[in-house]
Every structure is written in structure tokens, then in C-alpha cells.
Amino acid sequence: MKLFKRKVYISIAALFLIFAIAVYGNIAAQPITLHLGVMAGSVWDVPESDSYSLLDQAIEEFEKQHPYVKISYQSGIRPEDYKEYLAEQIIMDEIPDVLFLTTDILSVMAENGTLKKLNSFIKHDHMDLDMYYATSLEQGMMTSNYYALPYESVPKLMFVNKSLLEKEHIEMPNDDWTWDDFYHICQSVTKDSNSDGIIDQFGFYNYQWEDAVYSNGVQIYDEVLNEVDLADQRIIEATEFMRKLVALHSEKVTSAMFDKGLVAFCPMNYSAYRTYMPYPWRVKKYSGFEWDCIAMPSGPQGDNISQIDTLMLGMSSKSKHQKLAWEFMKYLSSNKEFQTKLVTSSQGVSVLKEVMRSQDVMDALKVDNPGNSTFELHVLDEIMESGIAIHQTEDYEQIMQALTAQMDSLLESDQDIENALIVLQRQINHLLQR
Amino acid sequence: MNMTLSSKECMHITFRFLAFFSFVQALFISGCIYVTSDMLLSTRQAYDFIEKVNHIPIAYYKVPVYVILSFLLLCVIMKLHSILKETVISILSILAIEFAICIFLMWSISFTANTILLFVIANMMVLTRQRGNKGLSLLIMILLYLATNYDIISHIIPISDYRYYLSVYSTNASSLLSSINSILTTSCMITFLLFMLFLIQDQYNESKEIRSLNNELQNLNDQLKEYADDREKMGETKERNRLAREIHDTLGHTLTGLSTGLEACKALIDKNSDAAKKQLDILSKVAKDGLKDVRRSVKKLRPDTLENHSLKEALESTIEDFVRTTGVIVHFICHLETFKFQADEEEAIYRIIQEGTTNAVRHGKASEIFISFGMDHDILIIIVEDNGIGCDNIQEGFGLHHMKERVALLNGNVRCYGTNGFVLIVELPLREEERHD
Known part of the structure; x- marks a missing residue:
């Protein structure tokens, strides 16, 4: 009787095991489907008509190369809903194998282990990382680990109101212009043009303190040490320059003034330039004046450095087909043909140096631009080389909030800049250490 | 005897309670995870939540299922444990399986509670008979119990704290939920302690009983020894009697004959010396025969080394x-x-x-x-x-x-x-x- 009972229990345990193996085997026998997390439209906050067509071509090509693989994605997720969509997928444990990432999503998902570290894949494939722009690649790194491959970058450029400069008989600045050039132009265009006692023409709109800091060759936040160094001489210089610049405007410049063509300069993303410069958007926006883009002005110790934002591709750490997911990511990120198609039909800059240096790509881009745009596209390569990547981690967001809250009053008052910055630095570092 | 029974009964009751509390706690936590996640999804707060947590191990709707299934499997394995023969290998392998199931269960609830291990420890304490095995397994399980504490294990495997789930609710609600959890943990601890107390009591009673039985056995043994001594003495006496009989039968007979014969010779020797000589010849033959008899008797007493062979x-x-x-x-x-x-x-x-x-x-x-x-x-x-x-x-x-x-x-x-x-x-x-x- 006892023996019989023992047999019964052993067979129950064995059945459990067989059942588990059978279920696993059944799953393994299905054709492989890779899920892709992608948003509809442009992540760069510009209109885009057919955002999936390029991706569909890539998928078709990849599926041709890997016959047993199907790649699927959920369409129609707007960029503003994308974060929420990914978070829901995480909670339901259905995170896509490959997902598009912006820098803020990347920092969250790298920290909570959703993303797979790519170091071993890169090492295994002996991947030549020099083919990427260092800034684009760096954006996918957290604490010296690779979490994402770059897909498409967008540098910050300076929008110039050509009509306004012409009216004031000022020559269009070169791509290696400096803060001094910037200041002098702003100074000379800021005036009361119709002599009604109110200043109605302005130098700049939306040029931020951090734009000045970065173009003076310095970063605000050290991720490794987890602290800010605001007492740096270059930051002090940038702050002094900003105070001079802000002093030119006696009243607040709004976006409406900019749209009406009353402002000479405004930082603008390359994506906006790509969207609004060609027909038909050209007619719909900024139709009252001629405009163009140039590099950001350089500080005395820096260069014409822009902030570069990058859209990236990451892999789920729970993906069951990591090898394939990696192959697909690599295809999107480093395939020259695909990247060439991307740069000509999308609003970003390719992350591959070779693509951006190819004459064919330059010619194709030029076709889109109207004849009177003088922006030299080869400058993009220089901007990409010298640009900096900002990791929008939670800490960074916190720092910027604390800084902007106090920077306005510092720029508008005549407080001692160095002292004020040291106090601010102490406050922020204290906040970071908590 | 009455006492032993009651402590054994108490042990079984507390064991059931322990099983109940640890299961209810696991179920409660999995329920919290399920309900909270479901609410996050329906109110579109998922990203805010994801920003806070360290890691989401499994899909939220699978958590209660995993908890129930692994608890059932654990019960089956425990039953198997009670039936299997006890060897060091069988104990350690069963323990390893039980522990693996526990780890799985605890992992699905983010190691918020590890009281299920107390249940396994209690079960092992009841079933393991040998003291050496018991000590070894207890040591292993206690170490594991300490190691699976959330604060320790969260440094080793990426998991997210149960408190993050609670942080979604209002302060009152979250403190209510966390106090329910604490009450369940404490209940498990107390039942476990009570269980151990009854176990010790039971073992004490058992060993007392064994000691009294041992004494009884010792007494009987002593009696048996005395009895064996008596038997030996009796044997000795019997053997002595046999010897005496043998000597009496052979030597006694011959010597008596000889002594009377010799007396007769003494009387005859003067009257008729020829008859006396004849008589002496007879006596000599009798003596030789007696000697033969003695030899035969001695031979009978010999050990059997050469008895059967030349x-x-x-x-x-x-x-x-x-x-x-x-x-x-x-x-x-x-x-x-x-x-x-x-x-x-x-x-x-x-x-x-x-x-x-x-x-x-x-x-x-x-x-x-x-x-x-x-x-x-x-x-x-x-x-x-x-x-x-x-x-x-x-x-x-x-x-x-x-x-x-x-x-x-x-x-x-x-x-x-x-x-x-x-x-x-x-x-x-x-x-x-x-x-x-």
C-alpha cells in the first residue's frame, strides 16, 4: 500500500515535468516572431506623413535574409504615448524584442534592467564602432556599458532670419561664427523699427544658458562622480555672456514674435529645418520671410558645438531571440544602404560617418532644399563630429530644473556670478547626494 | 503519556496554521501586485511606476497563478518527502527541490515574503528522523532563510520592492496594506516559534520515554545475566557429579575389588601361597582393566580435536x-x-x-x-x-x-x-x- 502511494506521488511529479517540457517544446516549435516597439510619426516633434514605410522596407529586406523570422509591431502609438505603451508592456511582461528609444526612456530602462547590455554582442561581432559618430554612439551608453545602438541623430542648429538681416544690411554669418558675432548682430537688430517708442525687433529667441555653456566646450554634470562643477571658468564666462545677451532685451520675446519674423536668431533642430525648409511645409510655416540655418556660435574656449539628440535601438533583456534581435538592430543601425535611405527620406542625420560624407547623399539632400538656402550640408558632418550628447537621466532632469529656476534671476540681477554659481553648485550637489 | 499526545497534537495544529499563514501571505502579496498593476494599466500611470521600480520579473497576471501552482507542487513534494526512505542524499535532494520551488514562489512575489521557507523548515523538522541529517538541513535552511531576505537578495538578483506597488496608493491605504503584510509575517513567525516549542517538548517527552524503556531493558539484562550464572554453576555441578560418578564407577569398583582381593591374599598368603599367587594374578588383571577403564573415562573427557581422526x-x-x-x-x-x-x-x-x-x-x-x-x-x-x-x-x-x-x-x-x-x-x-x- 505504502509502495503504491509512493509510486503515485513519483508519477505525479514526473507528469509535472513532462508537461513542462511539452509546453516548452511546443513554444520552441513555432516560427520565430520578433516584436518591435516603434512610435507613429516623428519623434522629433515635426509632422511626418508616412512614418512606417521605411521601416516596412527594412523589415521586408530582413525577412528575406532570415526566412523563418517574422517581424511585427503595433502601429499607431503616438510619440507622446510611447513611454506609457512601453511601461504597460513591461508590466504585462510583453516587452518587444527590439525597441526604439529616446534618451530619457533609455536611462530609465537601462536602470531597471529592461534593456540588455550589448557589450558582448559588440565584442562577439568585432563591430567597428568607429563607423558611428562618437556622440551618437555615446548617447546609448550608460556607466560605460552599451545599451543601445544609434539609429538617427538630430543636431541643434541656429535659425537665421535672412530677411531681417538683409533689411539691417548685415551679412549672413559664417558657420564658424563666434559669441561676439552673435552679440553684435543681436545688438544691432534690437531696435524700435517703426519709431513708436516700443522695441519691435529682437536679436534672439529661446537661446538658453546651457547652449552657451556647451558651446564653450564644457559639460555641466559629471555622471560618474554624480556632481556638477559650476565653478569652472568656462561656465562663468558663458554665464557672463548670457547676462550681456539678456540685457539687450527689455521685454520678453515670445514665439509669436518669432513666427512674425521679428527675431533674428533662434536655435532649431535639424529635423525642423529638414521639415520646414522644403515644399509644402515651407509655405505653411514662416512664409513671411526668408530663413536659413547655420551652426551654433562658438565660445572663446569652445567650438561651434551643438547638442545632439539621438533616436536609438535597444534590446529587451527578456528577448528569447536575442541573436536575431541583435541582427535586426544592427541592420537598422549600421547598414549603409538603409541609413542612406533613412537620411534622405527622414528628418534626421545618419549616425554613420560614411553616409554623411557621401556626395550622393549630399546631392540628394540638396534637391529638397530651395535654391536660396545657403546652408552647407557638409557642415553637418563637422557639427556631428564636435557635438555633445546629453543623457537625460532623472538626475539630469532634476539638475536642469533646479538650475533654470535660479538662472533667470541670476541673469537678470547684478549679483556676483562666481559666488552665486558656487552657492548653486553646493545646493545641487547636496540634492544629488541624497 | 497524555502529555506526549497533546504536544504532538499541538505540533500538528501549529504546522497547519503555519502552512495557512505563509500561503495566505504569498497570496495576499500576489493579489496586491495583480490589483495594483491592473489599476496602473487602466489609469495609464504605468510609466510613472516603471520610472520608480528596479525590475519587473514577470507579467502581473501570472503572479497569483504561479504562487498557487508552486504552493500546490510544494505540498506534493512534501508528501513525497514523508514517504521516501531517509538517506542523506534523498534528504538533500528533496530539500533542494523544495527550496527551488520556494525560490520560484518568492521570486514571483519579488521576495517580499520568505515565510514559506519557515513552512518548509517545519516540515523538514517533523520528517527528518536522524539527528545528523536534521542539524545539517536546519543549518542550510536557516542560512537560506537569512539570505532570501529582500534587503539582501535585492543586491544579488534584480527585483522590485513590494513597497513601490504600495506607493501608488494613498498614504492610508498603503499603510493599511503594509500592516496587513506585517501582521501576516509576524503570525508566521509566532506560529513557527510555537511549532518549534512543541517540537522540542515532543522530543523531550520521547527521549524521556526512551530513557525509561532503556532502564527497564537494563534490569531485564541483569536478571538474564544472573540466570546465566546460575545455569553455569548448575552445569559445573552436573559435570562434577558426572566425574564423581565416573570415578566412583570405574576406580571405585576396581579399587574396592582390589582392596578386598588384597585382603584375601593377605589371609591366603601364609596358608596357600599358590592360591595367593593365582589371586594376585587375578588382581593384577583387574588393576589393568581398571586402568583401561580410567583411560576410557579420560578419553571421554578429552576435547574433540583428535577425537574423530587419527x-x-x-x-x-x-x-x-x-x-x-x-x-x-x-x-x-x-x-x-x-x-x-x-x-x-x-x-x-x-x-x-x-x-x-x-x-x-x-x-x-x-x-x-x-x-x-x-x-x-x-x-x-x-x-x-x-x-x-x-x-x-x-x-x-x-x-x-x-x-x-x-x-x-x-x-x-x-x-x-x-x-x-x-x-x-x-x-x-x-x-x-x-x-x-
Whole structure:
């Protein structure tokens, strides 16, 4: 009787095991489907008509190369809903194998282990990382680990109101212009043009303190040490320059003034330039004046450095087909043909140096631009080389909030800049250490 | 007896409670995870939540299912544990399986509670009988229990704290939920402690009972010993009686006859010396017969070494056995015409050969032994010689001493030399008249 009972229990345990193996085997026998997390439209906050067509071509090509693989994605997720969509997928444990990432999503998902570290894949494939722009690649790194491959970058450029400069008989600045050039132009265009006692023409709109800091060759936040160094001489210089610049405007410049063509300069993303410069958007926006883009002005110790934002591709750490997911990511990120198609039909800059240096790509881009745009596209390569990547981690967001809250009053008052910055630095570092 | 029963019962009741509390706690936590996640999804707060948590191990809707399934599986394995035979390997492997299931269960609830391990420990304490196994398993489980604490394990595997789930709710609601969890944890702890208390009590009772049984057994043993002593004494008396009877029957009979015969002779010798001589002849025959009877009696009392065989057969079989067991080559040379001796002599010879060969191997490490029998007039000469290491300074052990004594009783002597191998020479004078008997 006892023996019989023992047999019964052993067979129950064995059945459990067989059942588990059978279920696993059944799953393994299905054709492989890779899920892709992608948003509809442009992540760069510009209109885009057919955002999936390029991706569909890539998928078709990849599926041709890997016959047993199907790649699927959920369409129609707007960029503003994308974060929420990914978070829901995480909670339901259905995170896509490959997902598009912006820098803020990347920092969250790298920290909570959703993303797979790519170091071993890169090492295994002996991947030549020099083919990427260092800034684009760096954006996918957290604490010296690779979490994402770059897909498409967008540098910050300076929008110039050509009509306004012409009216004031000022020559269009070169791509290696400096803060001094910037200041002098702003100074000379800021005036009361119709002599009604109110200043109605302005130098700049939306040029931020951090734009000045970065173009003076310095970063605000050290991720490794987890602290800010605001007492740096270059930051002090940038702050002094900003105070001079802000002093030119006696009243607040709004976006409406900019749209009406009353402002000479405004930082603008390359994506906006790509969207609004060609027909038909050209007619719909900024139709009252001629405009163009140039590099950001350089500080005395820096260069014409822009902030570069990058859209990236990451892999789920729970993906069951990591090898394939990696192959697909690599295809999107480093395939020259695909990247060439991307740069000509999308609003970003390719992350591959070779693509951006190819004459064919330059010619194709030029076709889109109207004849009177003088922006030299080869400058993009220089901007990409010298640009900096900002990791929008939670800490960074916190720092910027604390800084902007106090920077306005510092720029508008005549407080001692160095002292004020040291106090601010102490406050922020204290906040970071908590 | 009543006491033992009640502590055992209490143990079983607390064990059930422990199972209940640990299961309810796991279920409660999985329920919280399920409901909270579901609410996050429906109110579109998922990203805010994801920003805070460290890691989401599994899909939220699978958590309660995993908890229930793994708890059921754990119960089946525990049942298996109670049926299987107890060996160190079976205990450790069952324990490993149980622990793996527990880890899975705890992992699905983000290691918020590890009280399920207390349940497993309790089960193991009941089922493991051997003290050594019990100690080892208890040590392992306690270490695991400590290691699976959230604060420790969260450094090893990426998991997210249950508190993040609670942070979604209002302060009141979250403190209510976390206090329910604490109450369940505390209940598990208390039931576990009570369980251990009853277990100790039970074991104490059991060992007390064993001790009293042991005492009883000791008493019985003593009685048995006394009884055995009595039996031995009785045997001795019986044997003595037999001897007395034997002596009485043989010697008594003969001596009585002799003494009366001799008395008659005394009276006759003067009157009729011829008749007296005749009478003495008769008496002499009676004495010889009596002696034969005595011999027969003594033979009956002899140990059975040579009883069933002749000396020659006995020697041959001993040597054969010896050769077979030790692998030594034995040469047996006999220069005698007959091989018949008196019983006491036979026994002495037999012992000498036995002792001599044994010594040659044991002390001399010999590989070849020569045994020869020869006669010099009426003296039997036995030589046992070997090719072993010999011995410069002969230390007389018990065997040799005993042999000398035995030979001396028969008026013989023993000599031995250890310079070139070991040589043992025994001279044994044989009793002439009996040889031709």
C-alpha cells in the first residue's frame, strides 16, 4: 500500500515535468516572431506623413535574409504615448524584442534592467564602432556599458532670419561664427523699427544658458562622480555672456514674435529645418520671410558645438531571440544602404560617418532644399563630429530644473556670478547626494 | 503519556496554521501586485511606476497563478518527502527541490515574503528522523532563510520592492496594506516559534520515554545475566557429579575389588601361597582393566580435536589448511614405522606442529617449513625448521611456554635455535609398554 502511494506521488511529479517540457517544446516549435516597439510619426516633434514605410522596407529586406523570422509591431502609438505603451508592456511582461528609444526612456530602462547590455554582442561581432559618430554612439551608453545602438541623430542648429538681416544690411554669418558675432548682430537688430517708442525687433529667441555653456566646450554634470562643477571658468564666462545677451532685451520675446519674423536668431533642430525648409511645409510655416540655418556660435574656449539628440535601438533583456534581435538592430543601425535611405527620406542625420560624407547623399539632400538656402550640408558632418550628447537621466532632469529656476534671476540681477554659481553648485550637489 | 499526545497534537495544529499563514501571505502579496498593476494599466500611470521600480520579473497576471501552482507542487513534494526512505542524499535532494520551488514562489512575489521557507523548515523538522541529517538541513535552511531576505537578495538578483506597488496608493491605504503584510509575517513567525516549542517538548517527552524503556531493558539484562550464572554453576555441578560418578564407577569398583582381593591374599598368603599367587594374578588383571577403564573415562573427557581422526589424518588436514591459508610450502618427512601414540602424546604432538608452523609464519615470515619425525631408541624427535628471519634473542611467548610445559609433563624437553631460520627440536620419551598395546 505504502509502495503504491509512493509510486503515485513519483508519477505525479514526473507528469509535472513532462508537461513542462511539452509546453516548452511546443513554444520552441513555432516560427520565430520578433516584436518591435516603434512610435507613429516623428519623434522629433515635426509632422511626418508616412512614418512606417521605411521601416516596412527594412523589415521586408530582413525577412528575406532570415526566412523563418517574422517581424511585427503595433502601429499607431503616438510619440507622446510611447513611454506609457512601453511601461504597460513591461508590466504585462510583453516587452518587444527590439525597441526604439529616446534618451530619457533609455536611462530609465537601462536602470531597471529592461534593456540588455550589448557589450558582448559588440565584442562577439568585432563591430567597428568607429563607423558611428562618437556622440551618437555615446548617447546609448550608460556607466560605460552599451545599451543601445544609434539609429538617427538630430543636431541643434541656429535659425537665421535672412530677411531681417538683409533689411539691417548685415551679412549672413559664417558657420564658424563666434559669441561676439552673435552679440553684435543681436545688438544691432534690437531696435524700435517703426519709431513708436516700443522695441519691435529682437536679436534672439529661446537661446538658453546651457547652449552657451556647451558651446564653450564644457559639460555641466559629471555622471560618474554624480556632481556638477559650476565653478569652472568656462561656465562663468558663458554665464557672463548670457547676462550681456539678456540685457539687450527689455521685454520678453515670445514665439509669436518669432513666427512674425521679428527675431533674428533662434536655435532649431535639424529635423525642423529638414521639415520646414522644403515644399509644402515651407509655405505653411514662416512664409513671411526668408530663413536659413547655420551652426551654433562658438565660445572663446569652445567650438561651434551643438547638442545632439539621438533616436536609438535597444534590446529587451527578456528577448528569447536575442541573436536575431541583435541582427535586426544592427541592420537598422549600421547598414549603409538603409541609413542612406533613412537620411534622405527622414528628418534626421545618419549616425554613420560614411553616409554623411557621401556626395550622393549630399546631392540628394540638396534637391529638397530651395535654391536660396545657403546652408552647407557638409557642415553637418563637422557639427556631428564636435557635438555633445546629453543623457537625460532623472538626475539630469532634476539638475536642469533646479538650475533654470535660479538662472533667470541670476541673469537678470547684478549679483556676483562666481559666488552665486558656487552657492548653486553646493545646493545641487547636496540634492544629488541624497 | 497524555502529555506526549497533546504536544504532538499541538505540533500538528501549529504546522497547519503555519502552512495557512505563509500561503495566505504569498497570496495576499500576489493579489496586491495583480490589483495594483491592473489599476496602473487602466489609469495609464504605468510609466510613472516603471520610472520608480528596479525590475519587473514577470507579467502581473501570472503572479497569483504561479504562487498557487508552486504552493500546490510544494505540498506534493512534501508528501513525497514523508514517504521516501531517509538517506542523506534523498534528504538533500528533496530539500533542494523544495527550496527551488520556494525560490520560484518568492521570486514571483519579488521576495517580499520568505515565510514559506519557515513552512518548509517545519516540515523538514517533523520528517527528518536522524539527528545528523536534521542539524545539517536546519543549518542550510536557516542560512537560506537569512539570505532570501529582500534587503539582501535585492543586491544579488534584480527585483522590485513590494513597497513601490504600495506607493501608488494613498498614504492610508498603503499603510493599511503594509500592516496587513506585517501582521501576516509576524503570525508566521509566532506560529513557527510555537511549532518549534512543541517540537522540542515532543522530543523531550520521547527521549524521556526512551530513557525509561532503556532502564527497564537494563534490569531485564541483569536478571538474564544472573540466570546465566546460575545455569553455569548448575552445569559445573552436573559435570562434577558426572566425574564423581565416573570415578566412583570405574576406580571405585576396581579399587574396592582390589582392596578386598588384597585382603584375601593377605589371609591366603601364609596358608596357600599358590592360591595367593593365582589371586594376585587375578588382581593384577583387574588393576589393568581398571586402568583401561580410567583411560576410557579420560578419553571421554578429552576435547574433540583428535577425537574423530587419527593423528596422521589430523596433522595432514591441519598442514593442508595451513598451506592453503598462508601459501607457505611445507615439507613433511616421517621416519617412523608406525604413527600411533598415546592419546596425551598425540595431543602434545599435534599442538607442537600447530604452534611451530604458526610461529614460523607469524614471527619468522618464513616461506618454507620442514617438519620431520624421527626415533632415537624410545625417544620421539620432532624437528620444525623454517627459512624465515629467525631470531637472535628468543623471547619465550605464551605459545612456546605452553608447549614446554606440555612436553615437560610427558618428561620430554624442547630446544630452539634462531640463528639460521628458526629450528625447534622436541624430544619426547614414549611410554614403552603402551606403544605395543
